[in-house]
Amino acid sequence: MTVALVTGASRGLGAVIARRLAADGLAVAVNYHSEAAGAEQVVDDIRAAGGTAESFAADVTDESDVAGLVAAVTDRLGPVEVLVANATGPQPSIPFEDLTWEAHLDQLRFFVKSPTLLAQAVLPGMKERRGGRVIQIGSDIVDRKLPGMSAYVAAKGAQHALAQVLARELGPYGVTVNVVAPGWIPVERHTGLDESGYLAEIPLGRMGTPEDVAAAVSFLASDGGAFVTGERITVNGGHT
Numbered sequence: 001m002t003v004a005l006v007t008g009a010s011r012g013l014g015a016v017i018a019r020r021l022a023a024d025g026l027a028v029a030v031n032y033h034s035e036a037a038g039a040e041q042v043v044d045d046i047r048a049a050g051g052t053a054e055s056f057a058a059d060v061t062d063e064s065d066v067a068g069l070v071a072a073v074t075d076r077l078g079p080v081e082v083l084v085a086n087a088t089g090p091q092p093s094i095p096f097e098d099l100t101w102e103a104h105l106d107q108l109r110f111f112v113k114s115p116t117l118l119a120q121a122v123l124p125g126m127k128e129r130r131g132g133r134v135i136q137i138g139s140d141i142v143d144r145k146l147p148g149m150s151a152y153v154a155a156k157g158a159q160h161a162l163a164q165v166l167a168r169e170l171g172p173y174g175v176t177v178n179v180v181a182p183g184w185i186p187v188e189r190h191t192g193l194d195e196s197g198y199l200a201e202i203p204l205g206r207m208g209t210p211e212d213v214a215a216a217v218s219f220l221a222s223d224g225g226a227f228v229t230g231e232r233i234t235v236n237g238g239h240t
Contacts, residue, residue, distance in 0.1 A: 001025070001026065001027045001052065001078070002025070002026045002027065002081045002082060003026065003027045003028075003029065003073065003077045003078045003079060003080050003081055003082070004018075004021045004026040004027070004028050004029065004080070004081070004082035004083075004084060004221065005028075005029040005031060005056075005069075005070070005073055005080045005082070005083050005084065005118075005122070006018045006021065006028060006029065006030060006031060006084040006086055007031040007060045007084065007085055007086050007087035007114070007118065008031065008032070008033070008060070008086045008087030008088060009028075009030040009031055009032065009039065009042060009086065010030070010032035010033075010035040010036075010037075010038030010039040010041075010042060010055075011035060011038045011187070011188055012187035012188060012210065013086060013137060013182070013185065013187060013210050013213050013214070014031075014084075014086040014087070015030075015038070015042045015210075016210035016211060016213070016214045017084055017086060017137075017210075017213065017214045017217050018030050018042055018046065018053065019042065019045060019046060019049075019214075020211070020214035020215070020217065020218050021082070021084075021214075021217070021218065021221060022046040022049070022051035022052065022053055023049065023051065024218055024221070024222065025051075026052075026082065026221070027051075027052040027053065027077045027078065028046060028051070028052070028053040029053070029054060029055075029056050029073040029076075029077055029080070030042050030043055030046075030053055030054065030055045030056065031055075031056050031057075031058055031060065031069065031087065032055060032056075032057055033057065033058070033059055033060070033087070036055070036057065039055040039057075040055055042055070043055050052077070054073075054076055054077060056069055056072055056073060060085075060087045060114045060117070060118060061109040061110060061113055061114045061117075063117060066114075066117040066118055066121050067121055069121070070118075070121040070122055074125065079122075079125035079126075079128075079129065080122040080125060080126075080132075081125075081126065081129070081131070081132050081133065082132070082133045082135070082221045083118055083119065083122050083132070083133065083134045083135065084135045084136075084137070084217060084221075085114060085115045085118050085119075085134070085135070085136045085137065086137040087110060087114060088110050088111075088137075089106060089107075089109070089110050090106075091107070091149070091152050093146075093148035093149060094148060094149075094150070094151065095148055096148075096150060099150060099151060103151045104151045104154065104155070106151065107151045107152050107154070107155035107156075108155045108158065110155070111138075111155040111156055111158065111159040112155060112158050112159060112162060115134075115136050115159060115162065115163075116162070118134075119134050119166060119170075119177075122134075123170070123173075123175070126170075126173060126174075126175050127173045127175075129174075130173065130174045131173075131174035131175065132173075132174070132175045132176075133175070133176050133178075133220060133221050133225070134163075134166065134170070134175060134176065134177040134178070135177075135178055135179075135180060135217055135220050135221065136159060136163050136177075136178070136179045136180070137179075137180055137181075137182070137213070137217075138156055138159055138160055138163075138179040138180065138181035138182075138232060139152075139156045139181055139182060139183075140181050140182065140183045140234050140236045140239065140240050141153050141156055142156050142157045142160060142181070143234075143240040144239075144240060159179065160179050160181075160232055163177050163178065163179045163230070163232075164177075164230045167229040167230030168230065171229060176220070176225070176226070176228060176229035177229055177230065178220050178225075178228060178229060178230070178231050178232070178233065179231070179232040179233070180213060180216045180217055180220065180232075180233050180235060181232050181233065181234045181235065181236075182208060182212075182213045182234075182235045182236060183198075183202075183208055183234070183235065183236025183237065183239045183240070184198050184207070184208070184236075185207075185208045185209065185210055185212070185213055185235075186207060187210060195207055198239075201239055202236070202237040202238065202239050203237060203238035203239070204237035204238055205237075206237065207237075208235060208236060208237055212235050213235050216233050216235050220233070
């Protein structure tokens with residue numbers, strides 16, 4: 001059974017992606033940092049639907065945690081063949097005059113450091129099997145360039161560029177590297193926010209759902225996505 005590791009999968013997009021990959025027949029490692037109950041609920045949901053999943057605690061911005069995470073997943077489920085780098089941290093709006101280097105680093109830790117550590121940790125196994133999928137969850141904010149979000153936009157832009165380079169570098173090993181870039185997809189943390197202004201700008205006339213994002217990830221993880229690499233698939237209903 002193909003093993004997928006989904007980071008930040010205790011809630012939001014990660015939880016829905018984990019459930020979708022399990023429904024596709026993959027064994028899913030549900031990573032979480034602090035929300036153990038949420039991760040266990042995702043695992044319970046997957047198992048109740050007949051799938052295979054286990055939860056794994058780790059800070060995916062920490063070198064030793066990432067190494068331990070991949071080792072634990074390999075020991076309990078098998079070698080990671082599909083990596084979904086989804087984990088994220090807070091994304092505060094900061095006026096440029098108040099922006100600090102630490103604010104930049106806060107975003108780069110999640111969107112450059114973490115994907116680097118994760119890909120390095122799973123790569124030996126993927127090279128040995130001559131194949132694998134690395135899927136990063138990006139953002140269409142790279143195109144929207146919202147004021148006050150310069151640290152987040154810069155880190156997401158760097159994440160996309162990193163994926164393109166890795167696609168070229170890891171392609172000879174049979175490893176594909178892609179980015180799925182959602183627009184604003186409301187999840188639990190967006191409860192109560194007004195969607196009307198954003199909705200009015202979407203050509204398809206509806207807000208996106210976590211299931212829309214999970215469908216794109218599912219494609220890239222499937223046999224149908226085997227010849228797609230170095231791409232950014234934007235999931236935003238045509239907003240950009």
